[in-house]
Amino acid sequence: MVAFTLNGAAVALDMPAEVTLLHALRGPGGLSGPRFGCGTEDCGSCMVLLDGAPAYACTLPAGSVAGRAVTTVEGLGTPDAPHPLQTAFLAEQAGQCGYCLSGILVSAAALLARDPDPDDATIKAALDPHLCRCGSHNRIIRAVRRAAQAMGSVAA
């Protein structure tokens, strides 16, 4: 049994502690947002936030998150109450196949939480752990900038 906070709710998942967090989230956790891409921390498809910081769910043992807070793309927002990043990604049509977006969105959320007005170089550095094969990078960068502006204007 592994107990932690998942997208704001307490969960206790029936599984061995040494199995990866990604299996926990997609298996007993019932989520689909965190995605498997490589299993070696090279592509970022599985990225989640662990106590607010990006972490590779594909290599992290589920047991290591006991008592901590895990946020996935599902925890950022919903179609009815989207995160500004999700709104911005739709506004910029920032994606093609979209498989990489779950991980990119949580990394971008972590970036904006620590730097509300990042420049392009900072955005690229934050997203460098993520692979996008369809070539939507520039749209994604624009979308992160757009979300930062939207969040900034709300705060102001």
Added chain:
Amino acid sequence: MSGFSPGARPDDGRPKLPGSMHANRRLSQWLAFPADGVVTLKPGKVEIGQGILTALTQIAADELDVAPARIALARTTTGESPNEGVTSGSLSIQDGGSAVRHACAATRAIFLQVISQRTGVPIERITVEDGRFLGPDGAEIGSYWSLAGAGLLKTEAPADAQPKPPAARRVAGRSIARLDLPDKVFGAARFVNDLRLPGMLHARVVRPPSRRAALRGVGEVAVPPGAQVVRDGSFLAVIAEREWEAEALATRVAARSTWEETDTLPEADALAEWLDEAGARGESTVVVERIADGGVGAAVRSVTRRFHRPYIAHASVAPSCAVARWDGDVVQIWSHTQGVYNLRDDVATTLRTTTDKVVVRHMEGAGCYGHNGADDVALEAALIARAVPGRPLRLFWTRAEELGWAPFSPAMLVEIEAEQAADGTLVGWRSRITSNGHSGRPGRDPNPTLVAASYLADPFPVKPSINPPLASGGGAQRNGVPFYRIPSMRIGLRRLLEMPVRTSALRGLGALINVWSIEAVMDELAALAGEDPLDYRLRHLDDARSRDVLERAAAMAGWRGRARREGWGMGIAAARYKNGGAWAAVVAEIEARERIFCRRLWIAGDAGEVVNPDGIANQFEGGAIHGASVALLERVTFDRRRITSDSWEGYPILRFSEVPQVAVEMIDRPELPFLGAGEASMGPTIAAIAGAIHDALRVRVRRLPFTPESIAEATA
């Protein structure tokens, strides 16, 4: 993406219908009105990340006069969907879009006629608003749904159905948002990887340690409850109740299995020489031969060059995945294949059953850029699921399988000799292209082409991949014929008849090296003539659309006013994809540091009628970034037995910090046919980067990728 299409057989004696409609002639194959206010559109082309579902919805909305939101897309399924062959070759809008437009136009006309007859209101006085047919006073006199039970779609489309004139389109031609993107931004379960069926089991394949290795034995392995090891010849797999159990069991079984290995791959360090030798043993054909009929200046200078490219991987961000379930003697497969019918045929052949016992249901996968592992994993899921009748089984490849066992785009050689007259005019062109075939797709040969088929106890032979003829787009020779005015030309092709590394179609096919090599020679000829690369190209182009894209890209980039910057360079290149598809011209700017970085791309395109301007810009930009990645980084590596570039570390692709800024402008031609957008920008991008490297370093690279090593070779 080899351009074979079952819709393109116009000479069968039947009235010609547009695109895929020709082979799928009944309106009910394309459309249904299942419930009030709902239109079901049934495409045979599938979403592979390119946005096709959105574009088809736009076309249908316009021709039917319904709001796009009313249109529901049926999942492409064998036996239920029109057979549109493979979603490939940048033909989805040409084949599928043309068919949908025709089917919807015909449907609207038939409903208009019937409603007119039933109400006595003349057709010209009826308007259609969001699916409701209104009389002259604005009152509803019928709808698609009021007549849904009348069987009006149970008919062949008339050949003379008239789609709306371009000026009457209200949805097609506009940038409407992609229908699939919200699911992807909210992490919804949309991909086949996300499919969860009741009682579903998980599987992993235990791959041979090297190509063609034969399984000699499997030692005793502890198996968790409900799990099992499945073996058929050298095809070895495991099944477990939970995914992580399957993963762990596969690792244990791999450690306890013994294989007989042999050297089957060529010397990686001498790949170009091996291609030349194997080409000499291969099948030679003349692609194009024409002799000048006089009036041509005598050749005074020539350029003779040889170009080489490595095997290239698809490198999708998700490994391939499929779910299969046997119910009696029928197997259902959920797959991200590009062609449900083609896959069905190969699965049936391999299982030694009939096609009516195999049902393939399309579900989206991660981005697809050609014939990747989608079909392979689908067959494997079906093979493994035989051990657990009645239970759905999900098979997910590993990253190493995806980068190591999916088909690759073939390594190639291109040799070119070009001649120019005293005034610089290009007068002669001879080239020879050497390659494995670019299509190993399923469903086109009596033998299955899927990887597991040759590892079974009763195996199928592995045949070298075929190469589509130029008439259907060509494979190795795609874009091998320069689109410039050249009086004398001879293009030869040598197809390898041995295939140590399995090859098939990847975005651009032979166009990647052909466009680059042609444009590289054009740059050299321009330099010999003392002319600017843009001017030299323009004076050998008669076609206005070719000239237009070049001029537009040059203007976007400020080509004519460019200033030399130390360590930086600019290059320009253009092509018409498949010589009959979309035009793309690209200006690239690179920075030469410890390696080459592509910093900016300016792209002008012409894909005929544009259904979704933002979608097409996205495709052109994505193709260009893909091209930049191929140009600068990508190369499949191997030793004599195994593919060694089977991780992201071994097969790097461009990351965010390395991606160029991209500007795309499309020349919209709403009155002209669709031309397809997914592949056009890739070859010219590679070529423009090569030109930019010369501009910066005065080095003409001859081998992809353009790394410090290949630049050093060209300098020596």
